[in-house]
Amino acid sequence: MRFSFLGLGNMGAPLARNILLAGEELTVFTRRPECAAAFAAEGATVATSVQELAHCDVLCTCLPLPEHVREAVLGANGTGEGLYAAMGPGSIHLEFSTIDPATANSLAAAAGAKGVAYVQATVGKTPQMAMKREEPLFVGGNRAAVGTLWPLLEKIGQPHDVENVDAACxxxxxxxxxxxxxxxxxxxxxxxxxxxxxxxxxxxxxxxxxxxxxxxxxxxxxxxxxxxxxxxxxxxxxxxxxxxxxxxxxxxxxxxxxxxxxxxxxxxxxxxxxxxxxxxxxxxxxx
Structure with a gap:
């Protein structure tokens, strides 16, 4: 599968690197040249704009605040010009950020309207755990998409299927x-x-x-x-x-x-x- 990743911070970077280590094709976006160079050296494609991340089978986000996730996928002020608008039907949004259930459910509904399956996989502990691929992942959302992603989730962390988006958050x-x-x-x-x-x-x-x-x-x-x-x-x-x-x-x-x-x-x-x-x-x- 083709993965893309937005949010290469303290937690996102090791998760993205784990996807590479699992042998998946990965495109990342970052405004930090040193981070871009490191991922390029490890075999990732570095996008020149956020919109390029839409050309994927699975979009991953790991961002600080709920509003950052919302803006990335729905566009500024909910304009509909975010990544969902450009993602293909049948693609998946795999969301790692710590966000509230109300935001996650609104994103799941917006994704579904575009034919995108939404999976919340909230990270449970620290970047150090993520580096060792021991990060707990609380997973809920679209059942078919969870099944598709489960083998990958087991390679990058320790997933726990809590079934629904509310519980995952x-x-x-x-x-x-x-x-x-x-x-x-x-x-x-x-x-x-x-x-x-x-x-x-x-x-x-x-x-x-x-x-x-x-x-x-x-x-x-x-x-x-x-x-x-x-x-x-x-x-x-x-x-x-x-x-x-x-x-x-x-x-x-x-x-x-x-x-x-x-x-x-x-x-x-x-x-x-x-x-x-x-x-x-x-x-x-x-x-």
Whole structure:
């Protein structure tokens, strides 16, 4: 199959490279010359415009925000001049981005109207996992297209068929809602510990032997204790996913009270100029 890929960022680049390693024909678009040169050296075709990506069997997107995906496939302001308009009937849109169910369903409907099958395959963890082809992929959407893509998905990551688009979006958003709320509580707890006269590097080992232990404590707790806020998953991205998750919950009639409180802490971190730092920088704002 002929694949094209839009969104060669920290997550998209390893996914695209995995498609090449699987032996598929790949066309990519990037505005970064060094990235273009690297993919060309590995055997990809480098498009000179986004529109060239429409000439494919499978269009892959991995972009930061829902509006970026929408603009790419539907055109600016939904003009209908995006990639869907030029894609052939029977082609597939394989969407890796973290987007909300409402956006994904609207894209699936627009794709279907053009004869394009929509598959949501939201990535679950980190670029490092993607590089090792161990990235969880939460897959839902057009059943025939999922079946067609499944052998490829097994080569580039660890796919989980959750059947529908809502679930494919929700699993990742729920993961970040729970994880980032946990991180916000951890940051607050370490601040309270400081009020008790305990430095984070002394308190963390004690907490890790209690019911307070968590993934965020194990991974980001030491970064907070060491004042290491270099970006792995930035405050801005955490706030974006919490915002999308809260909107998703409200759309389904659920009020996400605790998650909204956590979102408030990340918004505070953004207001203090910490948006580009790692999500654990919420520790600085927990005062």
């Amino acid at each position: 929700a699993v990742k958003l729920l993961s970040n809602m729970i994880g980032m709320a946990n991180l916000a509580v951890l940051a607050e707890g370490l601040r309270i510990g400081q009020a008790a006269g305990m430095k984070p590097d002394a308190l963390l080992p004690l907490l890790q032997d209690t019911g307070a232990r968590s993934f965020q404590m194990d991974v980001r707790g030491p970064w907070m204790a060491a004042d290491d806020f270099s970006p792995r998953f930035a405050v801005d991205l955490a706030a974006k996913d919490l915002r999308l998750g809260c909107a998703m919950a409200r759309a389904w009639g659920f009020k996400p009270r605790l998650t909204e409180d956590a979102l408030g802490m990340f918004k505070k971190a953004q207001a203090e100029g910490l948006g580009g730092e790692d999500a654990c920088a919420v520790f600085k704002a927990a005062n």
